[in-house]
Amino acid sequence: MFEFDGNHWFLHRVLRWRVIASVAWSLLLLPMSMAAYLLFLQVNLFHPFAWITAWMSTLCSGCALFSLILLLISLLVVIYLDSRNYTVAPCLPNTRLATLASIVQPHRFIHMLSHTLAGLLCGWAAAFLAGGRYKSLDVACCGHTSLSVQRDCLNELHLFIVLFGGFVGFTSSLLYFLKYMSYTAFPIIQISKYLQFRAALPCIVKQSAMQSFLLLRWYCIIYFFFGYIPRCWLLTGMHVELDSTKPRLDSLIGLLDPGLLLQTWLAGTFILFTWYMAWALLRIHITEAYQFRVETSFVEDSEMCLPVVLASNPPPIVKFLALQDLAILSRASPCRRRQVFTLSQPGGRPHTWSLLSSHCISLLSELTSQLSAHQDATTGDGRPTTSSAHGSQHPPQPECLDMHTGLRNKIEGPGFRSSSVASSPFSPGPLRTPTRTLSTTLSPLFSPHPLAPMDTSIPAVSSKMRDPQDLRSSLFGSPWHDVVENSPIVHRGQSFWSFSSGAPPMADNPNMRPSVASPMPWTKDAPQPDRVAAKLSQVRAFLIKMPIVVYATQKIAESSSQALFADGQAHIWAFEAVSHMVAASFTEDQYGVVQTNLSSILCTMVNLLEAIDKHFKLPQASNKPLRPTDSWPDASFKSLRFAVRSALRTALHRIANKFGHHLKAVDLSPEHLKRLQMFVDYKE
Structure with a gap:
């Protein structure tokens, strides 16, 4: 992202003036673009003299000057936001979920909101320049025959074009980040700025026309289903009526109006052309080669x-x-x-x-x-490598959750660092406990391996419990017995309480005798973090298998x-x-x-x-x-x-x-x- 308020001398002395030059050229070319837009609006091939006369009169009118001021303001806002988001090295997310997360960032949300408002303003100016039945939001009702009372009706044609301008602004901001338009590509061949702009101009016109046509297709579908919402809101807020003699635009008869579709398509093309032209001029000025000094005597x-x-x-x-x-x-x-x-x-x-x-x-x-x-x-095979600790060939031992605080214990004692374990007569498999808190459970929510162990530590034992039977009776006789029985158990690999072959048992080795801390007093209202974490783990395991989640978390090819x-x-x-x-x-x-x-x-x-x-x-x-x-x-x-x-x-x-x-x-x-x-x- 370009920061013009930095301390580097180049940003103040060179880059800022280049941006100002690109803005000046964009504003100077905007009246020419508006004149071309008016020329296409009033096209009349059978009466060319009347066509040129009407075009000149509209171009010199006060409404054209007022619309030009509004277009200049909206263009300045767009250029300012685009200049703050340019980059020379794009940030490429590796999943679709990461792409969505990058779009909903606060500064990008401001970018989308500003472009939407600028699009509404440009749409209003385009409809105002079109004149005729598209000029104002309220018109006189045609169904009233009484001369004493003149009622105003909502002009849905004007509303249709204005909302399309906002739709164009929102989608252009969205595509600005999805298509990495913020990426500044330097030209391979160094040519003058004029030649670069002349070469980019046909591409800008083509892209603007095609994108406006595609957006108009989707906009008509959206307006067909949800067009009644802004219409009812304006009818209530402006205290106007709906002309019953004209078809509604959320119907097939109303949408299949060739004149309306043509005016809307031209308005969208004009908005996109002005914005893309400013985008191209900014990129051309920024990427212009600058000759630094090799050495100096001062x-x-x-x-x-x-x-x-x-x-x-x-x-x-x-x-x-x-x-x-x-x-x-x-x-x-x-x-x-x-x-x-x-x-x-x-x-x-x-x-x-x-x-x-x-x-x-x-x-x-x-x-x-x-x-x-x-x-x-x-x-x-291109997949991430997985290796166990200390180079062990066996799967890592699962983590254990402390009964009192919900926190994992670390390994204490050399006897518990063995790489291979044997099964215990009272433990059919290792205890699989979920993560510690809600935050640590939700952080790997979309992990591709939800059941992968997060730690290889096992709880320490002390010399107080010298017999496995005492340890078992102490554990199962404690108030945490129900919690241990109801906790999820994953039968994977070897036993949790077992040791490697050839290792002495606990009873024979005093350094490896376990001890369990005395549990805290248990009440019915006491929180049970292992059950909550178990439910969250089950929810995570269910979500990770959903097709839409798999699609969102799947890696993008070659990302x-x-x-x-x-x-x-x-x-x-x-x-x-x-x-x-x-x-x-x-x-x-x-x-x-x-x-x-x-x-x-x-x-x-x-x-x-x-x-x-x-x-x-x-x-x-x-x-x-x-x-x-x-x-x-x-x-x-x-x-x-x-x-x-x-x-x-x-x-x-x-x-x-x-x-x-x-x-x-x-x-x-x-x-x-x-x-x-x-x-x-x-x-x-």
Whole structure:
């Protein structure tokens, strides 16, 4: 999310003015959009002169100016909210339930409410501009013949268009988060802002028209069943009547009005076009390349230099723009590359190259560690790994709930840490007790394994009870006997009170004799936490088996893989920058500054390539990239992992082709040299 009230200098001096420029262009283009909307509203191909005359008169009228002011206010609200929710690395939930939870966040709820109100305002302005029978909310009733009393009736046509504007605002806000329109995709080819906007304009028009048509279809269905609710509310609040001579719009006859459907579709297209145009202008201005300074002679301007910006942990948008400038610098700016290869004075040290290369290496190492951790957390079939404590091959012992407080006890004594147990003559299976409190029970409510043990601890015993029979009689003779008998028991694995084969019994080993604390006085009104937790556990087990819960908690395909490469664009720029700089150093590096850490760069890139290859072998990570589609908005983040792999291989090929067999002189391990030799021989 972009924060313009931060302390970083780039947010105040550059990014804020870019947002202001995009807002200014959106407001300047809004009158042209409104003029085009009015031109389509009053289309009359058989009388073109009358068409143009009516269009000019409406455009210069006071109602058009008033509607334009309302549209400007609503557009400012939309742009402000969208600018606060932009991000360069999308947050990708792994389940549908997580997606729903991300939508109902408070700031997103405010986003939806504001867009709904802005849509209602734009719908009212669109209906007011349409004029005729759509202009006002109340009209004179046509069924009254008396001239002395003139009654007002509700104009349901106007209400239909206004409510459609609110529906468009709500759905556009919902799709803004579901389709990740907050994700700011940087252009692959650097072109001017005008060319980018001209290329995006046909897509905006097409998307607005298609989305308005689809929303109109669903809106008609919703209004057919629930349209009487706002109509009755307005009839009661405004003290007006319903014209009996006109069909109601919650009927098939009323909805099948071609003129009304056309006006509503045009109004929705106009609203979406203005909002999407502002969205595209904001993205174009934000992603414009910015040229940072490589070095400076003034101390007060040192924070604006590219190495310092990357090393100071800047905001994500500043970091991406700095890496973009570094990639452009390394590829197409020999004079700026020369500044990177120079030595600092006094001292003669390559501080600039050291800062830039260390940041790129840390980015690649971080991605390598994430991929390795993800690889270790999954098994060969792509499922999470499960392992018992201390490497035991037996299932972990279930947890035990203390009778007095409902809290689990920890293991005390070495005799209870045995990995294998034998059955006891009085315990057919381990006691399966539920979680401790309501909060801990509801937290794993949608866990895919509701019966999985949460702890491997068992209660401690002391030396007071030296015989299992005494322990049994003390336990079953206590007031908690009914609670223990009614508690749920899961017969799984071995006995709870048993020990491993070859271990001495309790009676023979004084260090392993159990003791049970004296229970508290029992009353009928005393709470029984184990029964409450047992009921909650049963409810949880019932809910987890419901099809809708299974569907909501099921993992989305390739979600974990897409989340790992959500910020892959930064890594792509790091590959390009490092590879171009290393390749250029073969002829431009006069002091040999790149040779100081060339081995670490090559090792990091080869290790990352191996980690990516292992990741693509997992079943949950598809090896085939998605087919390129002209979908709008941009969904390129779903295939960033393929772009990262291609960029990394291209970077290694660039270095291998430039250095050739000279790579054998670099201090590398035999495995890394063997992998690089494959790039030299074009076998990779």
